[in-house]
Amino acid sequence: MGKLFSAHGAARWLSFFAGWVILGRIGAIDLAAGLVISALAAALSLHLLPPVRLNPWAMPAYAARFFAGSLRAGWDVAWRVAARPPQVNPGVLVVPCAVPQGLARDAFRALASLQPGTLPLPGRGPDLRVHCLDMDAPVVAALDADASAFLAVVDAPHHG
Template sequence: MGNLFSVHGAVRWLSFFAGWVVLGRVAVADLAAGAVISALAAGLSLRLLPAVRLRPSGVVAYAVRFFASSLGAGWDVAWRVAARPPRIRPGVLAVPCAVPQGVARDAFRALASLQPGTLPLPGHGSQLRVHCLDIDTPVAAMIDADAAAFRAMADAPRHG
C-alpha cells in the first residue's frame, strides 16, 4: 500500500488536483477545497489500487502501438461501414488473454476498449470475450500483441 507522502501519492494527488482545476473554478476557496478533496481521493486510491511501477520504455512502446493501431483500426472501421454492402460480420469471440485477471485485466480491457472495431468484455479464466465488428479479422492475434505490449509496460501485480 502506498503512502500519500510518497512519490506515488504526490503524483496521484497532483493528477486529481489537475482534474479538479480543469473541471472547476479557480477561486481561492475552490482551490483549497480541491486540494483537500484531491488528497482524500489520492489516499483512497492508494488503498484501493496499489502503486505500479511503469517502465518508461514500455509506456512509450505501448503508446506508439496504441495510436498506430487505433489509426489503422479507425480507417478499417470506416472502410467496412462505408462499403456497399457494409463489410461487417459482428459477433463475440472468446480469445486467450495473457493479462492476469483482476486490476491488471480491467486496466487492459479499459485501454483496449478505446480501439475502434472491438470491445473487450469480461471473460472467464484466461479467456477474454471480445465483441468485434468483423469476426473474420485476426482478433486473437491483435489481443495477444496488445496484451504483450501492456504487460511489458508495467510490473502489474498478479491477481488470481
C-alpha cells in the same frame, strides 16, 4: 494516511490537485480547498486502488501502437460498413489472454474496447471473449501484440 506521503501517494495527490486547478478557479481559498480535497481523494484512492508500477519507458511505444492501431481500425471499420454490401462477419472470439486477471485485465479490456471493430466482453478465466466486426480479421494476433505491449507498460507478469 502514511501511504499518502509515499511516492505513489504524492503522485496521486499532485494529479488530483492538477485536475482541481484545471477545472476550477485559482484563488487562495480555492487552492487551499483543492489541497485538502485532493489529499482526501488521494488517500481514498490509495485505499481503494493499490499503487501500480508503470514502466515510463514503455509508455510512448504503447501510446504510438494504440493510436496507430486506432486509426487503422477506424478506417477499416468505416470501409467495411460503407461497402455495398457491408463487408462484415460479426461474432464472438475466445482469445487466450496473457494479461493476468484482476485490475490489470480490467484496464487492458477498457483500453482494448477503445479500438474500433472489437469489444472485449466481461468474463472470468484465462481467456478473453471479444466481440469483433469481422471473425476473419487477425483479431487474435492484434490482441496478443497489444497485451504484450500493455504488460510492458504495467510491469505485470505474463499469465499462462
